[in-house]
Amino acid sequence: DAGVIQSPRHEVTEMGQEVTLRCKPISGHNSLFWYRQTMMRGLELLIYFNNNVPIDDSGMPEDRFSAKMPNASFSTLKIQPSEPRDSAVYFCASSSGVNYGYTFGSGTRLTVV
Amino acid sequence: RKEVEQDPGPFNVPEGATVAFNCTYSNSASQSFFWYRQDCRKEPKLLMSVYSSGNEDGRFTAQLNRASQYISLLIRDSKLSDSATYLCVVNMGRHSGYALNFGKGTSLLVTP
Secondary structure (H helix, E strand, O other), X not given: OOOOEEEOOEEEEOOOOOEEEEEEOOOOOOXXXXXXXXXXXXXXXXXXXXXXXXXXXXXXXXXXXEEXXXXXXXXXXXXXXXXXXXXXXXXXXXXXXXXXXXXXXXOEEEEEO | OOOEEEOOOOEEEEOOOOEEEEEEEOOOOOOOEEEEEEOOOOOEEEEEEOOOOOEEEOOEEEEEEOOOXXXXXXXXXXXXXXXXXXXEEEEOOHHHOOOXXXXXXXXXXXXX
């Protein structure tokens, strides 16, 4: 199994540009999570999908952020327009159930200048 | 107040030492508990689940006290390779679909 696959690994963009982060969960996992990690705030849950349906998006910072999961093997997190304060590492994780831990992807390190 | 609280450290210990990390959580509805390990510039990885009766995995022992909403991790005979950040993780309960809530982590440095 290739694990959770995220792309790109690194992204540097200018303020105001659109950024799209991609994630392929582990096959058979029915839950997918997007987290953001910064030194100040640690790991924060942005949004969570179960069986491709968004369950909890209360962590999405504002309307500039949106996430989709069109099928069981793909999800995107989009930021439009991006701002310098969005700079962070964005992790995607997938899980097969409530009592199981998550498997994380390698993350996307986003820098907005 | 953050839902999962950990001492950020850093904990600097010599090889072979025993070190203990503590964690408290605020959501009494939480049902699943974990410790994750995160190496510098890497993703978090599951170290072990934490069960009510306590559990051990080699040199690592985890304990849970539901009444006090307290979780601990004990590392015996620490190795240089144990140097990392250890994240205490608690699920958020039914209202959040049992998503996981992460502490900010405790940094461990094991020195020769």
